Amino acid sequence: MYSTDKDSISARALQKSGVVGVATVFAGARAGADFFPYLTLLGAVFISIGLHLVATWAIASDDPPERLLNTSIGLFLAILSGYYVLKRISDFPSMQAVGAMLTIFTASFLIVVCALLLAGIEHRPLSLFTGYIVTVIWFAAALRLGERRRRPRFALVPIGEAACVRALTGARWTLVDPSMPPDACDGVVIDLGADLDAEWRAYLTACTLAGIPIYHFRTVSEALTGRLEIDSLSQSALAAVGANRGYGVFKRVIDWIAALVAVVALGPFLLLVAVLIRLDSKGAALFRQTRRTKGGQPFTMYKFRTMRVAAAEPDSLQDAMTRDRDPRITRLGAFLRRTRIDELPQILNIFRGEMSWIGPRPEAAPLAEWYERQLPFYGYRYLVRPGITGWAQVNQGHVTELDAVRSKLHYDLYYVKNCSIWLDILIALKTIKTILTGFGAH
Structure with missing residues (x-):
């Protein structure tokens, strides 16, 4: 039912790596998905709005319900928009997460505050400021705790020119043996232009059936370095611009x-x-x-x-x-x-x-x-x-x-x-x- 012919294996692998953007090497992998998990978003929203509600009940219990609701919505929108932007840009290389996180949430909270002021909507500025501080601290802690998981782990097929990616420090590399069953990882990196014997073709087939993505080594190098190195027109991958x-x-x-x-x-x-x-x-x-x-x-x-x-x-x-x-x-x-x-x-x-x-x-x-x-x-x-x-x-x-x-x-x-x-x-x-x-x- 599944061919182990070299051409069919390469076609599936090329199809896989051809549709992935550079960001997808991270975003589609386990490490990329854990970079800023949704639980981080939910935690920031829960704590920020929870503190706002508790403080309002304890200090300003006579605040009108509209102000309470408007502030809660503002907190939610500021955190959600900042999280969405941060998650999207985190897929690119050379992103300094802490600095980007601080700048993005500063901008998102300022935009929400300006929108509330321009629209004349009643809100509690102190709650928004407190929510901003809590959000920054929360995400900084999440970044620190998840630092190791953000580095993807790739299985490297030591054939052709693929070995050169081992020098890249943005990932963890494991040399694989075709006689061993595929191990769970974020992807298999291979030189798709190299000659593969029957044993390697069978290994790639097993990886495909196990749902492990197969990437050409240049695609992964591009994703880790932020540089596109091309040797021929067929490799330029710029036609879709x-x-x-x-x-x-x-x-x-x-x-x-x-x-x-x-x-x-x-x-x-x-x-x-x-x-x-x-x-x-x-x-x-x-x-x-x-x-x-x-x-x-x-x-x-x-x-x-x-x-x-x-x-x-x-x-x-x-x-x-x-x-x-x-x-x-x-x-x-x-x-x-x-x-x-x-x-x-x-x-x-x-x-x-x-x-x-x-x-x-x-x-x-x-x-x-x-x-x-x-x-x-x-x-x-x-x-x-x-x-x-x-x-x-x-x-x-x-x-x-x-x-x-x-x-x-x-x-x-x-x-x-x-x-x-x-x-x-x-x-x-x-x-x-x-x-x-x-x-x-x-």
């Missing part, structure tokens, strides 16, 4: 609205920065440079000037590279680069549809042309709009050397393939950390 056009339209609307809000809120600050730049050194406050947008089309990108005027030739490949401790950078420019304030004029590029808030960073035209000649698949970055911040920026920072740019390209291709609102939220959270620490600034 165009299928997510709905999110592209939604993202464009959000970009435009956020840019409008930023201009209104930051307008005076941007004018102040422009004045300080003029006072710090000679030259215009804005720097213009030709870069590439979606589809590889050239556009003029705007930044606050951070270098001395005439310190670089516009079309020079070497001058387009900004190196660590670059002597061309002004005193004020070093601060603007470290805090990413120099990127804010690109809000104008977002208005014009040339850029997004989040996406692969656009390179200067001379650099982009050179990278296209040196690095295969570099042009895939142009499948999405470039961004002020991106997956490569928050994981690797600014680089110029060819080998480092190749590594950066793998991060960019990961973003192109997995572009979604959840990955964008994670990048936004990591960008906040980047701004505070100055990570990757040159």
Whole structure:
């Protein structure tokens, strides 16, 4: 009834790994499901609302029922929305769970409080604040207790190139013997392009019948590192990018609205920065440079000037590279680069549809042309709009050397393939950390 032929085994395995997203390697596995179990959500809701009800009964028993109910609903919505976002982004690699949890619940509770105030709905602010503190402590404790279970355990088939994933630290690895029956684990990792003898084909069949997912080693490597490394067009797995056009339209609307809000809120600050730049050194406050947008089309990108005027030739490949401790950078420019304030004029590029808030960073035209000649698949970055911040920026920072740019390209291709609102939220959270620490600034 079940064939052990190599082609049929590989077809089932490829079908399994072909439909899984990077996140599914975690979310569909036992470890991913336990990352933030639903019991954690129920516990936070029960304790927060319970404390609210007890405090109201003990201290303010004369509160109207509407205020009691409104506060309970607000607590529930704040915890539920924060939990949902946290659970979705926890499937991606390099997520700092504690920092993300704190930021997300801070945002969810603030949104609920603002909504209640704007709608004029009566509530108990102290109960909401107490619920926020309880929720953060509760989830921090849950993260600590479940730390070991969050690491998936994979069975590794030591054939072909699959052995290279043993160096990855985001999972526990067990080498398997085809003569032994399949052991419960989060998945079997194998090089699907390797030649398999009859014993290994029978083992994979037994794994399939036991409900153990089979993953190509590159899929698992991508899920653990946040990098997409491809050797040929058949392995690129980027053909489905165009299928997510709905999110592209939604993202464009959000970009435009956020840019409008930023201009209104930051307008005076941007004018102040422009004045300080003029006072710090000679030259215009804005720097213009030709870069590439979606589809590889050239556009003029705007930044606050951070270098001395005439310190670089516009079309020079070497001058387009900004190196660590670059002597061309002004005193004020070093601060603007470290805090990413120099990127804010690109809000104008977002208005014009040339850029997004989040996406692969656009390179200067001379650099982009050179990278296209040196690095295969570099042009895939142009499948999405470039961004002020991106997956490569928050994981690797600014680089110029060819080998480092190749590594950066793998991060960019990961973003192109997995572009979604959840990955964008994670990048936004990591960008906040980047701004505070100055990570990757040159």
